[in-house]
Amino acid sequence: xxxxxxxxxxxxxxxxxxxxxxxxxxxxxxxxxxxxxxxxxxxxxxxxxxxxxxxxxxxxxxxxxxxxxxxxxxxxxxxxxxxxxxxxxxxxxxxxxxxxxxxxxxxxxxxxxxxxxxxxxxxxxxxxxxxxxxxxxxxxxxxxxxxxxxxxxxxxxxxxxxxxxxxxxxxxxxxxxxxxxxxxxxxxxxxxxxxxxxxxxxxxxxxxxxxxxxxxxxxxxxxxxxxxxxxxxxxxxxxxxxxxxxxxxxxxxxxxxxxxxxxxxxxxxxxxxxxxxxxxxxxxxxxxxxxxxxxxxxxxxxxxxxxxxxxxxxxxxxx
Amino acid sequence: xxxxxxxxxxxxxxxxxxxxxxxxxxxxxxxxxxxxxxxxxxxxxxxxxxxxxxxxxxxxxxxxxxxxxxxxxxxxxxxxxxxxxxxxxxxxxxxxxxxxxxxxxxxxxxxxxxxxxxxxxxxxxxxxxxxxxxxxxxxxxxxxxxxxxxxxxxxxxxxxxxxxxxxxxxxxxxxxxxxxxxxxxxxxxxxxxxxxxxxxxxxxxxxxxxxxxxxxxxxxxxxxxxxxxxxxxxxxxxxxxxxxxxxxxxxxxxxxxxxxxxxxxxxxxxxxxxxxxxxxxxxxxxxxxxxxxxxxx
Amino acid sequence: xxxxxxxxxxxxxxxxxxxxxxxxxxxxxxxxxxxxxxxxxxxxxxxxxxxxxxxxxxxxxxxxxxxxxxxxxxxxxxxxxxxxxxxxxxxxxxxxxxxxxxxxxxxxxxxxxxxxxxxxxxxxxxxxxxxxxxxxxxxxxxxxxxxxxxxxxxxxxxxxxxxxxxxxxxxxxxxxxxxxxxxxxxxxxxxxxxxxxxxxxxxxxxxxxxxxxxxxxxxxxxxxxxxxxxxxxxxxxxxxxxxxxxxxxxxxxxxxxxxxxxxxxxxxxxxxxxxxxxxxxxxxxxxxxxxxxxxxxxxxxxxxxxxxxxxxxxxxxxxxxxxx
Numbered sequence: 008x009x010x011x012x013x014x015x016x017x018x019x020x021x022x023x024x025x026x027x028x029x030x031x032x033x034x035x036x037x038x039x040x041x042x043x044x045x046x047x048x049x050x051x052x053x054x055x056x057x058x059x060x061x062x063x064x065x066x067x068x069x070x071x072x073x074x075x076x077x078x079x080x081x082x083x084x085x086x087x088x089x090x091x092x093x094x095x096x097x098x099x100x101x102x103x104x105x106x107x108x109x110x111x112x113x114x115x116x117x118x119x120x121x122x123x124x125x126x127x128x129x130x131x132x133x134x135x136x137x138x139x140x141x142x143x144x145x146x147x148x149x150x151x152x153x154x155x156x157x158x159x160x161x162x163x164x165x166x167x168x169x170x171x172x173x174x175x176x177x178x179x180x181x182x183x184x185x186x187x188x189x190x191x192x193x194x195x196x197x198x199x200x201x202x203x204x205x206x207x208x209x210x211x212x213x214x215x216x217x218x219x220x221x222x223x224x225x226x227x228x229x230x231x232x233x234x235x236x237x238x239x240x241x242x243x244x245x246x247x248x249x250x251x252x253x254x255x256x257x258x259x260x261x262x263x264x265x266x267x268x269x270x271x272x273x274x275x276x277x278x279x280x281x282x283x284x285x286x287x288x289x290x291x292x293x294x295x296x297x298x299x300x301x302x303x304x305x306x307x308x309x310x311x312x313x314x315x316x317x318x319x320x321x322x323x324x325x326x
Numbered sequence: 327x328x329x330x331x332x333x334x335x336x337x338x339x340x341x342x343x344x345x346x347x348x349x350x351x352x353x354x355x356x357x358x359x360x361x362x363x364x365x366x367x368x369x370x371x372x373x374x375x376x377x378x379x380x381x382x383x384x385x386x387x388x389x390x391x392x393x394x395x396x397x398x399x400x401x402x403x404x405x406x407x408x409x410x411x412x413x414x415x416x417x418x419x420x421x422x423x424x425x426x427x428x429x430x431x432x433x434x435x436x437x438x439x440x441x442x443x444x445x446x447x448x449x450x451x452x453x454x455x456x457x458x459x460x461x462x463x464x465x466x467x468x469x470x471x472x473x474x475x476x477x478x479x480x481x482x483x484x485x486x487x488x489x490x491x492x493x494x495x496x497x498x499x500x501x502x503x504x505x506x507x508x509x510x511x512x513x514x515x516x517x518x519x520x521x522x523x524x525x526x527x528x529x530x531x532x533x534x535x536x537x538x539x540x541x542x543x544x545x546x547x548x549x550x551x552x553x554x555x556x557x558x559x560x561x562x563x564x565x566x567x568x569x570x571x572x573x574x575x576x577x578x579x580x581x582x583x584x585x586x587x588x589x590x591x592x593x594x595x596x597x598x599x600x601x602x603x604x605x606x607x608x609x610x611x612x613x614x615x616x617x618x619x620x621x622x623x
Numbered sequence: 624x625x626x627x628x629x630x631x632x633x634x635x636x637x638x639x640x641x642x643x644x645x646x647x648x649x650x651x652x653x654x655x656x657x658x659x660x661x662x663x664x665x666x667x668x669x670x671x672x673x674x675x676x677x678x679x680x681x682x683x684x685x686x687x688x689x690x691x692x693x694x695x696x697x698x699x700x701x702x703x704x705x706x707x708x709x710x711x712x713x714x715x716x717x718x719x720x721x722x723x724x725x726x727x728x729x730x731x732x733x734x735x736x737x738x739x740x741x742x743x744x745x746x747x748x749x750x751x752x753x754x755x756x757x758x759x760x761x762x763x764x765x766x767x768x769x770x771x772x773x774x775x776x777x778x779x780x781x782x783x784x785x786x787x788x789x790x791x792x793x794x795x796x797x798x799x800x801x802x803x804x805x806x807x808x809x810x811x812x813x814x815x816x817x818x819x820x821x822x823x824x825x826x827x828x829x830x831x832x833x834x835x836x837x838x839x840x841x842x843x844x845x846x847x848x849x850x851x852x853x854x855x856x857x858x859x860x861x862x863x864x865x866x867x868x869x870x871x872x873x874x875x876x877x878x879x880x881x882x883x884x885x886x887x888x889x890x891x892x893x894x895x896x897x898x899x900x901x902x903x904x905x906x907x908x909x910x911x912x913x914x915x916x917x918x919x920x921x922x923x924x925x926x927x928x929x930x931x932x933x934x935x936x937x938x939x940x941x942x943x944x945x946x947x
Binding site: 070071072100103104106108111112113114115116117121122125126129130175 | 513514515517518519520521522523524525528532533536537
């Protein structure tokens with residue numbers, strides 16, 4: 008039986024219209040442009056990119072908090088791109104989110120039971136006893152006890168809070184969980200516990216993960232594919248081993264070697280004027296052509312790369 | 327930096343919420359004292375509403391000093407005033423007036439203020455602008471001056487004074503509500519609640535309000551002590567309670583003429599106001615300690 | 624005589640219902656020019672030990688030790704301004720978040736001036752020269768622009784370099800760095816670490832680096848101390864401890880560090896069960912007992928730290944047995 012694609016994203020684009028400034032011009036900020044990927048059941052994808060690269064925007068579109076300006080998004084074979092996602096009932100319950108900040112994502116005044124019941128109350132029609140049963144099941148799945156449900160978040164350790172966050176994501180039976188730096192605030196001994204928990208859950212429930220993380224060792228161990236974002240565009244997309252061991256795009260290379268000086272999209276004003284490759288102003292291997300034309304996405308050694316070095320025309324030119 | 331590291335690891339065996347709150351509150355004796363006195367005043371206020379005291383003017387009992395004075399009698403515990411009325415029973419009768427009206431005034435300001443604040447915080451832009459600017463206008467006028475203006479329009483009287491003070495207190499509640507609700511709306515757990523499918527009203531009620539309740543409680547105690555002083559001040563000026571109502575501020579005004587020969591007539595109502603306001607402040611201190619302690623988590 | 628000699632340092636904090644022992648018999652011996660590392664998770668006491676050494680906990684905690692001295696001068700009995708001055712001349716500390724270490728209200732020039740004034744640079748001209756010198760030493764360019772800026776106008780990488788410059792102002796013999804790169808951008812982390820190492824080597828300073836990044840400690844340090852719940856559980860030469868850990872905690876942490884996984888993708892990774900106990904409710908006996916895979920009945924008795932000739936281990940049943 009071939010695995011179905013759990014998530015199919017095709018040319019997702021998200022543009023924000025800034026309200027008119029003093030001179031009456033309203034500017035368009037392209038948070039994401041032409042992002043495409045697929046994710047099958049049980050597969051894990053890692054999104055690599057700096058702050059401002061569009062990975063948070065992509066996550067918001069996938070969970071339904073935002074609505075893509077154009078492009079097609081299919082989750083579990085259902086086209087969700089037309090749905091007006093600002094209606095609270097239409098949240099993508101099939102894709103759930105686990106946040107980086109364990110303390111900040113749990114309401115300090117509510118008990119764990121109340122926090123975990125919230126999605127059930129709002130998005131399912133279960134009775135009180137059915138909700139309680141589901142609550143206890145999910146707590147057990149993540150390694151907590153049912154009597155923990157009456158306690159407040161601050162009485163748990165950071166590792167336990169992350170389990171609670173995972174439980175909250177699981178409680179609606181999703182096909183995919185997006186984890187935004189799930190390990191960064193955890194101490195060393197808790198990190199490996201959470202990794203094991205996530206891997207177990209993936210095996211047991213056939214979950215897919217989208218991991219946003221800078222910890223390359225973790226990414227290498229947990230993810231099948233990596234997608235590298237730069238200024239909202241996909242520059243490289245392929246199997247983990249390929250991208251990590253043999254990066255093609257200059258941005259990927261500098262990111263992995265940790266020599267990339269941060270790109271601050273908020274301060275840069277020249278982005279909308281860049282006609283060519285979005286990395287041309289920082290690239291080491293840049294030439295005239297890069298400033299003029301956007302590179303096409305080419306398949307090189309099983310990875311999709313957007314760089315003129317690998318484009319067909321360039322190959323023809325060098326041959 | 328150091329203390330956060332230690333206290334952030336709370337144990338699983340924490341006391342039940344109420345027990346630990348009481349432990350923090352009672353660690354400072356002034357807070358407990360404040361609470362005690364407030365309870366006494368509250369009970370006295372309630373009971374004096376139902377007890378009919380016979381307090382008639384009588385020239386024969388004019389200006390009798392308090393009982394501990396050599397010329398005082400045990401019949402009039404705290405002495406009598408210029409018109410021969412027993413001061414102790416007048417103070418008791420005045421409690422529901424001063425304290426009670428202040429309480430009602432604050433309650434009114436709290437309900438309307440929080441309501442306005444919630445609407446403004448939620449609907450943003452124009453509604454928020456309108457609410458904030460009108461609150462700014464009220465805030466810009468000194469509280470007593472504004473109260474006097476309102477009473478001048480509505481006419482003197484205790485209830486009108488209460489209304490005036492409520493208007494004066496409104497901006498504080500609105501501002502506190504707006505700022506805390508906006509702050510809460512930016513929190514990650516509110517985003518998570520949105521993703522959990524919560525409607526806007528449910529988010530406000532379940533996710534935002536529990537975290538705003540604490541600063542609002544604090545604001546209420548501060549408002550109460552302000553209200554008492556303002557209502558007494560209006561009474562003193564003759565714009566609030568009118569004679570012969572035994573409101574404490576009005577009693578102060580009446581006592582002015584006999585201040586030099588019978589200092590107890592002015593001191594005792596003044597002390598009553600002082601003790602009430604101090605108790606509220608001590609109680610508020612205790613509440614503050616609970617809130618600060620909880621916020622550290 | 625060692626540069627920094629700490630023996631059985633204990634720090635207790637008063638809390639409602641008693642005290643909390645944040646540091647229990649911490650010992651450290653730093654020779655001039657040596658490079659030490661301290662590893663521990665939250666609550667291990669690593670930062671508190673450094674604060675105690677810098678005499679910053681006097682008013683908030685009870686600090687006791689058999690010995691706590693720098694260059695032979697006892698730190699616990701400092702009473703005069705001169706003694707305090709001489710302590711802070713000899714040792715400097717850099718903290719994790721440079722944004723929190725600088726006053727947001729004053730320009731950089733003024734803040735550096737403050738430090739230089741304290742360390743004896745009385746004339747304005749002297750201070751101006753020294754400021755420029757220090758900032759150049761830490762690899763900053765456009766020094767005038769930086770001196771004229773407020774902290775919020777500069778990136779955290781630049782701010783941390785300024786803090787390093789600040790720390791070097793007094794020409795200290797010992798530099799303590801408490802997680803100096805953790806909150807910086809990844810690209811900055813390597814650069815700052817390289818800067819610190821170069822400076823320490825060129826000035827022959829001793830260095831104590833606190834970090835929870837095992838890779839970093841393995842690469843940089845000569846000696847390492849591992850801490851858990853306020854106690855030193857293993858201490859000795861880095862090469863020895865990282866390649867051949869004797870304490871179960873050290874072994875578990877080394878195994879569970881992502882950089883050491885080297886396993887088939889998506890397979891279970893080694894992990895230590897349970898979570899670090901809160902300092903308010905420490906277990907009886909060995910603190911690792913409830914979580915330790917090698918625990919036996921004897922572990923309900925608190926183990927003593929013993930020295931096997933090359934390292935210190937606090938365990939009844941060290942891995943590989945006792946060599947005494």
